[in-house]
Amino acid sequence: MSFIFFNDQFINEAKSINLNTCNWDTNPPCLTISSKISNSSKISDTSINKIIISKKEIDQSMATDLVGLLKTIPGINITQSGPQGQQASIFMRGTGSNHTLVMINGVPINDQSTTQGLHDFGVDFLHTIQQIEIYPGSSSTHFGTNAIGGAVNIILDIDYNDSLSVNSDHKNNYNFFINKNFLNKDLSSFNFKFAFLNKEIISAKIGNDEKDKLENFTSNINYQKQINDSLTFSNTMYLRQTNSEYDNSQSQYEGYKSNNNMLTNQFRLSDTKDNKKNDLVIYFNTYDREYDEVGIIDEYKSNVVGAKIDSSKTYSDKFSLGYGADYKYDWGKFDNRGSYAASTKGDISNFALYTNFGWNIFTSSNISFFLRNDRHNEIGNNKTYKFIFNKELKNSYFGFATMSGLRNPTIYELYGTDNYGYSGNKDLKAEKSITHELYGNIDLQKNLNFSTTFFKSRIIDNIEYLNNQYVNDTDNIDLKQSGVNSELNFSLKKINLNLFSSFLSSKKENGSNQLRRPKKNYGFKILKKLDNPIVGKFNINLNYNHYGKHYDTHSKNFSVIEMDSTDIVDLRLSKKFFNTNFFLNISNLFNENYQRPHGYNQENRYINFGFKF
Numbered sequence: 001m002s003f004i005f006f007n008d009q010f011i012n013e014a015k016s017i018n019l020n021t022c023n024w025d026t027n028p029p030c031l032t033i034s035s036k037i038s039n040s041s042k043i044s045d046t047s048i049n050k051i052i053i054s055k056k057e058i059d060q061s062m063a064t065d066l067v068g069l070l071k072t073i074p075g076i077n078i079t080q081s082g083p084q085g086q087q088a089s090i091f092m093r094g095t096g097s098n099h100t101l102v103m104i105n106g107v108p109i110n111d112q113s114t115t116q117g118l119h120d121f122g123v124d125f126l127h128t129i130q131q132i133e134i135y136p137g138s139s140s141t142h143f144g145t146n147a148i149g150g151a152v153n154i155i156l157d158i159d160y161n162d163s164l165s166v167n168s169d170h171k172n173n174y175n176f177f178i179n180k181n182f183l184n185k186d187l188s189s190f191n192f193k194f195a196f197l198n199k200e201i202i203s204a205k206i207g208n209d210e211k212d213k214l215e216n217f218t219s220n221i222n223y224q225k226q227i228n229d230s231l232t233f234s235n236t237m238y239l240r241q242t243n244s245e246y247d248n249s250q251s252q253y254e255g256y257k258s259n260n261n262m263l264t265n266q267f268r269l270s271d272t273k274d275n276k277k278n279d280l281v282i283y284f285n286t287y288d289r290e291y292d293e294v295g296i297i298d299e300y301k302s303n304v305v306g307a308k309i310d311s312s313k314t315y316s317d318k319f320s321l322g323y324g325a326d327y328k329y330d331w332g333k334f335d336n337r338g339s340y341a342a343s344t345k346g347d348i349s350n351f352a353l354y355t356n357f358g359w360n361i362f363t364s365s366n367i368s369f370f371l372r373n374d375r376h377n378e379i380g381n382n383k384t385y386k387f388i389f390n391k392e393l394k395n396s397y398f399g400f401a402t403m404s405g406l407r408n409p410t411i412y413e414l415y416g417t418d419n420y421g422y423s424g425n426k427d428l429k430a431e432k433s434i435t436h437e438l439y440g441n442i443d444l445q446k447n448l449n450f451s452t453t454f455f456k457s458r459i460i461d462n463i464e465y466l467n468n469q470y471v472n473d474t475d476n477i478d479l480k481q482s483g484v485n486s487e488l489n490f491s492l493k494k495i496n497l498n499l500f501s502s503f504l505s506s507k508k509e510n511g512s513n514q515l516r517r518p519k520k521n522y523g524f525k526i527l528k529k530l531d532n533p534i535v536g537k538f539n540i541n542l543n544y545n546h547y548g549k550h551y552d553t554h555s556k557n558f559s560v561i562e563m564d565s566t567d568i569v570d571l572r573l574s575k576k577f578f579n580t581n582f583f584l585n586i587s588n589l590f591n592e593n594y595q596r597p598h599g600y601n602q603e604n605r606y607i608n609f610g611f612k613f
Contacts, residue, residue: 036270036279038106038142041312041320043358044368047390047399048142049439049453051134055159058126059612060527060541062572062585064175064197066124070152072523072545074485074502075136079516079596080122082204083603085214085244088122093136093455094481094506094517095149095433099407103143103153104264105236106308110146111262111287112332112348113302117146117410123242123260124154127177127195128220131155136485137455138405138435140384141370144326144352148405148433148459156236158191158222167583167610173199175610188225194218202601205247206555210254212245230273236266248293255294262287275314282307293338302332302411318360326352332411336418344416344424349377350408364392376408382430396442405433409463413470421468429472432460452486477509494529515560516597518548541572547596555599566594580613 037045051073053061063069067088071078079097080088089097098116102109110119133153140147159179168174177195184190197216204212217240224234242260247253264285271278289300306329312322333345354372361367370386386403408430415424435457443449458478463470483504490497501522506514513519523545531537547566554561569590574583584607591605 036106036277036310038308038310038326039322039324039354039356039370039372040142041322041356041358042314043320043360043366044322044356044370044388045358047358047366047368047388047401049136049401049437051136053132053134055130058129058132060572062541062543062570062587064125064127066121066126068587069126069132070121070134071547072500072525072543073134074487074500074521075150075483075504076134077504077517077521077547077550078121080600080602081597082212082246082600083201084122084199085201085212085216085242086122086204086246086600087120089118090121090152091506091517092149093457093483094504094514095457095459098410099146099149099405099433099459101139101143101145101147101151103151104156104238105266105268105281106143106153107264107266107281107283107285107306108143108146108304108328109262109264109285111289111300111302112304112330112411113287113289113300113334115342115410115412115416120260123216123244123262124240125195125197125216125218125242127175127197127218128156128193128238129154130157130159136453137401137437138384138386138403138433138457140406141354141356141372141386141403144328144372144374145350145406145408145430148407148431156220156222156238158189158224159193160189160191163612165610165612167585167608169606169608171200173608175199175608186225189223191220191222193220193222202603203247203253204245204600205250205253206595206599206601207250208247208253212247213243214245215241215243217241230271232270232272234268234270236264236268238262238264252294255292257292259290259292260287261289277310277312279310280307281309296337298334298336298338300332300334302330304328304330320358321356323355324353326350326354330411334412340418340420342412342416342418342422344412346411346415346424348408348411348414351375366390370403374406374408376430378414378426379408379428379430382406382408382432396440398438398440400439401435401437403435403437405435405457405459407431407463409470413463423469425469425471428463428470429461431462431472433457434460447491449489450487451489452484454484456480456482473509475509479507479509479514481506496525496527498525500524513551515551515553518550518565520546520548522546535575538573538575541570541574543570544568552598555597561598563596563598564594566592566596568592580611582609582611584609 070076075093077091092100098118102119110117135151139151160181163179165177175197179193182190195218199214200211219239221237240262246256266283268281285304287302291298308326310324314320329349331347336342352374356370358368368388373383375381384404384406388401390399409428437455439453441451458480461472485502488499503520506517526542528540545568549565552563571586571589587606
């Protein structure tokens with residue numbers, strides 16, 4: 001997708017645009033903004049499996065946080081320890097919650113002060129996000145460690161459409177967002193976004209009648225300067241603070257509060273010519289989290305500094321090559337002072353070199369190969385690869401891929417301690433994975449499209465907790481996952497329909513099912529444009545999501561139990577009047593009462609209304 005700016009008008013083109021006419025001497029001049037995948041080139045980029053959720057689709061989704069948006073993506077299962085604002089984990093393609101890499105503009109943001117280096121999806125909200133890219137399956141050759149199950153890339157960029165939105169409900173909970181862009185005559189842009197959410201929600205733990213409060217502050221500042229025809233400088237700063245009350249247990253719920261802060265600052269220099277691209281980014285991430293357990297404060301802090309340079313060149317319509325380097329230094333510590341006392345302090349560094357090539361070997365057929373080597377200061381060298389063959393036909397394409405993945409041990413697994421005798425293990429090896437995919441996409445009719453992906457993967461040298469220490473598994477039995485994800489899309493002038501399904505098998509070493517991974521998920525999304533004689537034109541969005549039966553751990557006796565399936569329906573009505581879009585959202589329309597995981601409430605029916613100007 002390309003973003004083109006002409007004078008004072010911003011055009012978001014979904015179709016391809018001939019950028020050869022877009023240069024510094026154009027009258028009027030124009031500015032292009034695009035997203036770059038690490039370790040790819042022009043030909044190899046086209047074969048990378050990814051799902052793009054645009055700004056328009058985010059607005060239509062009815063979701064306010066990442067959890068609400070990602071829950072309808074095939075191959076993603078989400079578990080949240082209570083309603084909005086509580087800790088949430090995702091399981092991509094049946095892998096662990098620490099096997100998904102999360103990025104902002106291609107820069108990893110996983111919190112290294114967590115025990116397993118996973119990302120908490122429950123504290124991130126959508127207000128300032130321009131686009132989300134999802135990379136199912138191992139993406140370690142592109143982005144590095146943690147991407148065994150896949151990667152989620154959050155795109156923060158300039159929004160040239162100044163806007164103001166407000167929504168509320170009958171209990172005076174509210175959500176406020178403002179976006180303002182300043183365009184200068186020297187073709188530089190300054191963009192400021194700010195959002196605030198205040199909400200009183202049901203108790204996190206099942207069985208409590210009290211209410212928990214949630215506050216979120218999010219700000220995003222973007223600056224971009226076109227230096228010459230090909231050279232662009234940009235800066236992105238993102239600050240997020242989420243404060244939420246939580247419950248320790250059914251009997252201990254008063255006085256438990258969390259304060260989760262995150263900041264990232266990125267400086268990027270991009271040089272784009274007709275056949276060559278160079279991209280340099282220098283970044284800094286920091287997390288500062290506190291948990292107040294009735295006066296006992298648990299503290300978690302981490303910092304990351306890094307730099308990445310990525311280059312690619314197209315030699316002809318037959319061949320393209322990419323290469324680059326990536327350095328990252330992580331420092332983290334935490335002190336858990338509750339009944340479970342644990343602490344850690346340490347630092348790790350990683351330096352990677354990578355390359356790729358794309359080759360149009362036959363007519364409408366291409367081969368792509370990706371290779372990366374990560375050198376960790378404690379673990380040493382680990383190589384990952386990806387091979388893809390892609391074939392285009394008249395109304396379809398298909399292909400197959402094989403790839404490897406990587407997860408390096410976390411700071412806690414290497415250096416941590418607790419009051420039960422755990423001490424870090426510096427002899428740990430990296431977890432690795434091997435995945436095979438077969439995929440296809442076909443245009444059944446002009447407005448009807450079907451896509452599907454079959455996958456099978458296994459995780460090797462998985463890290464497990466044994467005898468008060470994290471160790472690599474030594475029984476030569478791998479964790480195995482397999483499944484199929486499918487989508488059917490139908491589009492006419494006044495209706496868009498998306499049907500999706502996911503069937504999954506995720507096994508432990510003993511052959512039993514992994515917890516919190518349902519065998520089947522399916523649902524649909526409908527956007528319908530209507531014209532009523534009384535109210536005029538308006539839109540209706542209807543989302544349905546079936547989350548299948550799965551196994552979980554009982555919250556009291558810790559036995560393995562089967563959890564029933566849930567069927568959640570969300571509804572949105574919207575109408576545009578002049579420059580203002582008014583809307584009414586109803587989440588969990590049929591007020592289904594359910595727990596996920598066991599012992600934790602999920603939100604009942606919730607109604608809010610508002611406008612975006």
